Amino acid sequence: MKSDMNIPPIPPAASNPVRPGAAGGEVLKLLQPLEGLISPGQSAQAQVLSLKQGDAVFQLLLKLTLDSGRQTNVQVSSNQPLPLGTLLSVTQPSPASLAVSLQQALSSNASALTRLDPQQLPVGTLVQGKVLSTQVLAQAAGQPAVYRSLVTLLNSALSGSTLTVDSPRPLRVDSLLTAQVQGSQSLNFVPLSGRQDQLAITQQLAAQQSRQGSLDGLLNALQKLPPSESMPDALRASIDKLLSGLPTPQQLSNPATLSNALLNSGAFLEAKLLGGQLQNLAPDMKATLLRLIAQMVPGVPANPTFNPGVAASTQAQALPTFVRNALGMLGQVSAKPQPGGFPLPPRLLQRGEGEDSLENLLKLAAAAISRLQSHQLSSLEQSGRTADGSLLTTWQLEIPLRNAHDIVPLQVKFQREDPPEQGPEDKREHRESKDQLWRVELAFDLAPLGPLHVQAQLLRGNLSGQLWAQHSATAELIASQLGVLRQRLKDAGLSVTDLDCHQGIPPAHGHTPLEQRWVDETA
Known part of the structure; x- marks a missing residue:
């Protein structure tokens, strides 16, 4: 769900008048009275370093630069929010207060942006920010x-700037928000939870x-372990x-066996x-690997340099800070990040001394779990809404096969594209576009055929289909x-429209899977 946010073209003070104080301007109350902070008849320059909204007033942290340098x-309290970075000239009429001239108070919001430069933030760019304050305007x-609201931007060339926005609903103070630029003075709110999830997935994929x-x-x-x-x-x-539970290519030709292999691949353990x-956990590949690790750990000598759980634990603790500090990374480009890729390339760990040791097997098992998690994270990253509003769901997984004496990993990816909901008239006019679309990809290296991609x-x-x-x-x-x-597919009740085989590898797509169609059946 999205909602509109507008950037007011005039300084907010015009519709949010300042309450005059005793000194003919805005009075800032010192939270801790200080005698003689600013000498009588003198002034100091103040810069707003932080803004925090309370129940009835705003708390500001000011950096004062006195005439002496x-x-x-x-810390002061104010009746109105002052944008971060605002520069003011203040005097001290009493030990418990600072005074700002009326003209300065009225123009203080000039420090906040009242329009977006299309050269810096083109239409479609995602911006992230933190809400500093929210007030209801008199209507x-x-x-x-x-x-x-005053929002400090966390990304793009305007990072650190304060933006003034009007919205039909209050924005929660201290919350993080993501919005898509619609124009120089218009934004569309994007639910933050999805952006946080995407950021976490992107970071996890890179670590995996x-x-x-x-x-x-x-x-x-x-398989090569000696007794x-x-x-x-x-x-x-x-x-x-x-090892005995690994299926063969012939067994996977049975629909029931294939279904069980997919369900027990580890992609659906959670x-x-x-x-x-x-x-149903016993035959699951990921559950089996976790059980193996639990059985291996007691037999491994204490080694402070290796702990398969340390990386995950450290990352879990650091993630909230990472989200807060690096949320702007996603907005540096407006396009969705490229997914983890399919198929995942083979990656064998370096073999060290004692290949048959429990410690070496433990490392290989931890790496295999990371492999399964990479498929799961790639599935999440390749799922979402397409440009036309269709819902794309992806399941990417890997099934190890036994081919004679070899172990062959079969990588599989399913994608289901559900069209967006339309009204009765749209259904009649665009009936063809309402059908569900399925895509399947297979990748394996089966001797003596070599690498194949379907x-x-x-x-x-x-x-x-293309092979x-x-x-x-x-x-x-x-x-x-x-x-x-082709004939076997027809015997299965399918109408085959296109079936070709090529030498080489599939061409790399220049855009994300959320936008691609291998063959346009409606053309």
């Missing part, structure tokens, strides 16, 4: 309420890249159960836990069998 910070009887390792690295190491009397029986049983499905989409029962093989012989083999594949 000495500087000191004082004629029967008119809707208007709330005026250095920690993750391919699943086959761990599984191959487990050892020192290994606990429970740990050996868990390893044997994990959803199962939230749903109370504890009985993309397909399904719309209104029409299937189109890429890096080996020329494989590309020729697949091309010769496309007729058979």
Whole structure:
């Protein structure tokens, strides 16, 4: 849900008059009386360093520069908010107060922005800010309420500037907000929670890249473990159960087996836990890896330089501070950040001494969990609203297969695009655009075929697909069998509109998945 915010073209003081004090201007009350702060007949320059809204007044932190050059910070209360950075000339009529001239008080809001420069903030740019104050403006009887707020910007070239905005609803003081620039004096509010989530996902994805390792690295190491009397029986049983449960390509041709492999890939572990499905955790890949780590840890000698939980714990503690201090990162560019990518490239950890040691296996298991989490985070980052309002949902995951004596990771990505809700007339006029669109991507390296990448989409029962093989012989083999594949798809009740095979890899998209369509079925 979005709401409009306007930047008033005139200084706020015109509609929010200052209450005159005893000195013919605004009186700032010192929270702690100071005798002789400013000598009689002299003035000092004051700069507003911070602003905090109370129940009835505003608390300001001022930096005073006296005629002698000495500087000191004082806290005062004021009847009106003064933007950060405002410069004032103040005198001290009494030990408990400072006085500002009436003209200065009325023009103090000149320090706040009353328009946005389209060269610095083009239309569509996202800006983030922190709400310093909110006041309701006096309105004629029967008119809707208007709330005026001072917002300090946290990103873009205007970072640190104070912006004056009018909105139909009060903005909570000290809250963080994100808005999209609609014009020089118009903003659209974007719910902050989604931006915070996106920021956290982006940061987590970047951290996962250095920690993750391919699943086959761990599984191959487990498969080559020699018999050892020192290994606990429970740990050996868990390893044997994990390896024996890996499906083969032939088994995945069965729909029920494929469905179970997808559900137990680790991508849905948290959803199962939230749903109370504890009985379904045993075959889950991520749950199994976590169980392996728990069984390995007691047998690993104490090592202060390695703890698979330290990174996650440290990051969890630092995240709130990171969000507060770095929220402006997302607004430096208006485009949505690029996702983690598909397929994830293979990454094997360096092998050290004692490859069969529990400590080495523990590192490989922690890296494998990071791999699964990278897929989960990529799914979240590639989900959201498209430019036309459609809802795009992504599920990205990885299934390890047993192909003879090899472990082959199969990477899978599903995307479902649900069209935006429309009225009855729109439904009649744009009936075709209301259908649900599905996309599927597969990536695997199966000997002796080599690396393969498959993309397909399904719309209104029409299937189109593209296949890429890096080996020329494989590309020729697949091309010769496309007729058979087409017929099998038709026998399954699908109408095949396009089916091709190419040598190489799919072209990199120059835009985000939230905007792409591989084949436009409505063209």
